[in-house]
Amino acid sequence: MINITKNNKLFFILLIFWMLFTFNFSYLNLIAGTAVCFIITRLSYAILYNKKRYSLKIPRIKVMIKYFFNLMLEIYKSSFSYMIRIIKKDCEPFIVEVELKVKDPLVITIISNSITLTPGTLTVDINDNKLTVLALKNCDDREMVVRTEIKEKFEKIFIKA
Structure with a gap:
């Protein structure tokens, strides 16, 4: 359950960056951004998490x-x-x-x-x-x-x- 919550956080962070970088708030751009962020979040789940916790170790x-x-x-x-x-x-x-x-x-x-x-x-x-x-x-x-x-x-x- 914790991983799903963190995955949702990743989705919203990506979506915020999408809106900031495109700076276009039309419906079509928001739908496209939501779809792209959802796909990236789903595809990166296996890379970022193992069965128990967050698995990517970033250097200090x-x-x-x-x-x-x-x-x-x-x-x-x-x-x-x-x-x-x-x-x-x-x-x-x-x-x-x-x-x-x-x-x-x-x-x-x-x-x-x-x-x-x-x-x-x-x-x-x-x-x-x-x-x-x-x-x-x-x-x-x-x-x-x-x-x-x-x-x-x-x-x-x-x-x-």
Whole structure:
């Protein structure tokens, strides 16, 4: 019963956001918004709840703020680094597999999206906690360098938490 109540809260929150983002209060828009919010709420029920309780574990806000500033710094540094490499034509693409220590699907998704946001890297595939990453590097031990960078710059923040 508690899950149904929380699910209704999710529905109303989504509906409020729908109305705020569209800022159109016509009957057709309200009906469409209600239908879309209902469908999203119903489809997300199995993802958000298990049989006993709310099952999605979100990292603490302090960790996410630290991670956000770290990500912005990495994007900034990497953009200048790859701008120079592209101008010099001094980079070769390669694929590397990185196995993460974290098991939480949300954290793995955050890390893979961060890799994709960082210039010069792209997450190609996710298999459990193993990421397949396309990267542009020009050093000799490039696969080990990419693995170490991902683990040190992205995953380490969530492991400490």
